[in-house]
Amino acid sequence: MPAELTEDNIRRAPKVLLHDHLDGGLRPATLVDLAEQIGYTDLPTTDVPALAAWFAESAYSGSLERYLETFTHTVAVMQTRETIIRVASECVQDLAADGVVYAEVRFAPELHVEQGLTLDQVVQAVLDGFQAGMRAAAANGHPIRVGTLLTAMRHAARSREIAELAIDFRDRGVVGFDIAGAEAGFPPTRHLDAFEYLRRENFRFTIHAGEAFGLPSIWEAIQWCGADRLGHGVRIVDDITVDRGSGSDGRPNLGRLAGYVRDRRIPLEMAPTSNVQTGAAASIADHPIGLLTELGFRVTVNTDNRLMSGCSMTSEMAGLVEAFGYGWDTLQWFTVNAMKSAFIPFDERLAIINDVIKPGYDRLRNG
Numbered sequence: 001m002p003a004e005l006t007e008d009n010i011r012r013a014p015k016v017l018l019h020d021h022l023d024g025g026l027r028p029a030t031l032v033d034l035a036e037q038i039g040y041t042d043l044p045t046t047d048v049p050a051l052a053a054w055f056a057e058s059a060y061s062g063s064l065e066r067y068l069e070t071f072t073h074t075v076a077v078m079q080t081r082e083t084i085i086r087v088a089s090e091c092v093q094d095l096a097a098d099g100v101v102y103a104e105v106r107f108a109p110e111l112h113v114e115q116g117l118t119l120d121q122v123v124q125a126v127l128d129g130f131q132a133g134m135r136a137a138a139a140n141g142h143p144i145r146v147g148t149l150l151t152a153m154r155h156a157a158r159s160r161e162i163a164e165l166a167i168d169f170r171d172r173g174v175v176g177f178d179i180a181g182a183e184a185g186f187p188p189t190r191h192l193d194a195f196e197y198l199r200r201e202n203f204r205f206t207i208h209a210g211e212a213f214g215l216p217s218i219w220e221a222i223q224w225c226g227a228d229r230l231g232h233g234v235r236i237v238d239d240i241t242v243d244r245g246s247g248s249d250g251r252p253n254l255g256r257l258a259g260y261v262r263d264r265r266i267p268l269e270m271a272p273t274s275n276v277q278t279g280a281a282a283s284i285a286d287h288p289i290g291l292l293t294e295l296g297f298r299v300t301v302n303t304d305n306r307l308m309s310g311c312s313m314t315s316e317m318a319g320l321v322e323a324f325g326y327g328w329d330t331l332q333w334f335t336v337n338a339m340k341s342a343f344i345p346f347d348e349r350l351a352i353i354n355d356v357i358k359p360g361y362d363r364l365r366n367g
C-alpha cells in the first residue's frame with residue numbers, strides 16, 4: 001500500500017528546490033530578533049505571528065510590484081556579515097527539515113551593501129552561512145546540498161558586474177545567475193551584455209520571465225538571452241490554444257514558442273502560491289501548472305519566497321495534490337525534473353536522482 005499523501009508523508013519525500021530567494025525566506029522570529037539587534041524600527045509589528053500574517057496579506061496584492069515592496073524589511077536586516085550568515089544558515093536548516101535534499105537559493109548581492117559590505121563580502125557571508133547550515137542539517141540527520149545563484153536586479157544597471165562576480169565565485173559554491181525584480185518595463189534584453197558574457201564563460205543562468213509580463217518576455221529570455229531555465233514562465237500558456245470549434249478534437253495546440261519550450265525541455269520554475277499572490281494565476285486549481293504538466297513541459301515546483309507566501313516545498317506539493325489529485329509518481333516526476341535541471345554537473349545530478357530521489361519515492365510508494 002502506498003503511503004497516504006499527507007503533509008507529514010510529503011515532508012518525508014526527497015524534494016528539490018530550484019527557485020527560492022534568500023531574502024524571501026527569513027523566519028518571522030529571526031526578522032524580529034535581528035530588527036531589535038540592529039535598531040531597525042520600521043517593521044509593521046514585532047509580534048511574530050502578526051508579522052507572519054502581515055507578510056502573507058501584503059504579498060497577496062495581485063501585483064508583482066506591491067509584492068516586492070515587502071522585501072524592504074527583510075533586506076534591511078541583512079546588511080552585516082553576522083546577520084547574513086544567520087539568515088543563510090537558518091534557510092538551509094529549514095529547507096532540510098522540510099525534506100529538501102538539493103536546493104539552489106538566490107539573492108541579489110547589490111541589495112546588501114547599504115552598510116559598507118563589498119559585493120565580495122556579501123557573497124562570502126552567504127556561502128559561509130550555507131556551509132554552516134549544511135553542517136548543522138547533516139548533524140541533525142537531514143543532509144542537504146545547496147548551490148548559490150547570484151541575482152541582478154532588472155531595474156538597476158549592475159548585471160554585468162554581478163555576472164562577473166558569479167564567475168569569480170564559480171568554484172566556491174556559486175552555480176548560476178538570475179535577474180529578478182519588476183518585469184514590466186524591464187525586458188531581459190536590457191541585460192544582454194551580462195548574458196552574452198556568461199555564455200562565453202560557459203556559465204548557466206535562469207531568468208524571471210512570464211510572471212508579470214507575457215510572451216515577449218519569455219521569447220527574449222530564451223531566444224535573445226539564451227536562458228537555461230525560466231523563473232515562473234507561467235504565461236507560456238498564452239501560446240497554447242484549445243480549439244473548441246465544431247470538428248475540432250479539443251486538443252491543445254502549441255504555438256511556435258510554447259512548442260520550442262517544450263521540445264527543448266526548458267525547465268519552468270513554477271511557484272504556485274507566489275503566482276497567485278502576484279496575480280499570475282487566479283488560484284492554485286486554475287494555475288497553468290496543471291495543463292503544462294499534462295502536456296509534458298519540464299515543470300518544476302518551487303517556493304519562491306517562503307516568508308511572503310507562508311509556504312514550504314511540502315505545502316506547495318500538498319496544495320497541488322489537493323488541486324489536481326497528483327500521486328507519488330507525479331511528485332517524483334516534478335522532483336526528477338528539477339534535479340535534471342539543476343546547475344551542478346551531470347554526474348552529480350544523476351547520483352542524487354539514483355541514490356536519493358528514486359529510493360525515497362520507492363519507499364513511499366511501497367508504504
Ligand SMILES: O=c1[nH]cnc2c1ncn2[C@H]1C[C@H](O)[C@@H](CO)O1
Binds near residue numbers: 023068071107305
Ligand atoms: O517572484 C519574483 N519575481 C521577481 N522578483 C522577485 C521575485 N521574488 C523575489 N524577487 C526579488 C526581490 C528580492 O529582493 C530579489 C532578490 O532575491 O528578488
Ligand SMILES: [Zn+2]
Binds near residue numbers: 021180208231
Ligand atoms: Zn522569484
